[in-house]
Amino acid sequence: MRFLAGLLALILLAAPATAQRAPLVLAAASLQESMTAAADAWARRGHKRPVVSFASSAALARQIGAGAPADLFVSADTAWMDDLAAKKLIVPASRAAFLGNRLVVIAAAGNPVRIPLRPAAALARVLGAGPLAMADPDAVPAGRYGKAALEKLGAWQAVAPRVVRAENVRAALALVERGAVPLGIVYATDARASRAVRIAGVFPAGTHPPITYPIALVASSTNPEAAGFRRFLLSREGRAIFVRFGFSAR
Numbered sequence: 001m002r003f004l005a006g007l008l009a010l011i012l013l014a015a016p017a018t019a020q021r022a023p024l025v026l027a028a029a030s031l032q033e034s035m036t037a038a039a040d041a042w043a044r045r046g047h048k049r050p051v052v053s054f055a056s057s058a059a060l061a062r063q064i065g066a067g068a069p070a071d072l073f074v075s076a077d078t079a080w081m082d083d084l085a086a087k088k089l090i091v092p093a094s095r096a097a098f099l100g101n102r103l104v105v106i107a108a109a110g111n112p113v114r115i116p117l118r119p120a121a122a123l124a125r126v127l128g129a130g131p132l133a134m135a136d137p138d139a140v141p142a143g144r145y146g147k148a149a150l151e152k153l154g155a156w157q158a159v160a161p162r163v164v165r166a167e168n169v170r171a172a173l174a175l176v177e178r179g180a181v182p183l184g185i186v187y188a189t190d191a192r193a194s195r196a197v198r199i200a201g202v203f204p205a206g207t208h209p210p211i212t213y214p215i216a217l218v219a220s221s222t223n224p225e226a227a228g229f230r231r232f233l234l235s236r237e238g239r240a241i242f243v244r245f246g247f248s249a250r
Contacts, residue, residue, distance in 0.1 A: 071226035077141035115201025120154030
């Protein structure tokens with residue numbers, strides 16, 4: 001992680017000198033299309049376009065902990081934001097619940113399989129029949145939500161040996177897109193972003209903790225543009241961009 005933080009610093013130092021650099025936003029991998037669209041919209045207002053780096057919330061939080069020169073962090077769960085808050089690495093007053101999502105099982109677009117979420121034996125039989133891609137359930141939000149849902153439904157023990165752990169939710173999506181695994185657990189917005197997969201099942205909201213994307217300024221940031229971009233993201237216009245990509249507004 002120190003290497004990644006150093007790399008980000010070098011990228012920023014290599015940028016042309018200006019009165020004020022563009023803010024660096026670290027955003028959960030599932031926000032790729034939506035946050036890119038939001039950054040473009042902010043730039044059309046006459047601001048410097050934010051530089052956005054996407055990865056798992058776990059990796060991004062660790063980068064901030066290692067000193068990455070970030071300005072704004074958007075996590076896919078509250079746990080990693082809590083971790084940074086406990087270390088006094090975010091501005092407490094800037095923290096806000098931002099977006100929501102749904103958790104789904106995906107299959108290749110041509111695969112007609114339907115996922116029976118109950119009874120537990122049927123779910124375990126289908127998901128445990130072949131490799132199942134999901135973000136790392138020990139660290140990455142999408143994986144932790146997925147594990148919680150499978151535990152709630154009584155299928156985790158049967159499915160766990162067949163899980164292919166991916167570094168983030170988009171890596172899990174890619175495994176299904178390429179046909180490397182038959183099924184995967186991702187967010188509904190990830191499935192919507194790909195024409196190569198289809199939703200084969202939707203986990204009931206009550207089977208896992210609420211999927212919440214918190215946003216906060218990084219404590220070390222001195223870039224005023226970051227606060228402005230945060231306000232834009234939380235505005236009605238900003239949230240509408242993410243709703244267009246399938247997220248729910250918090």
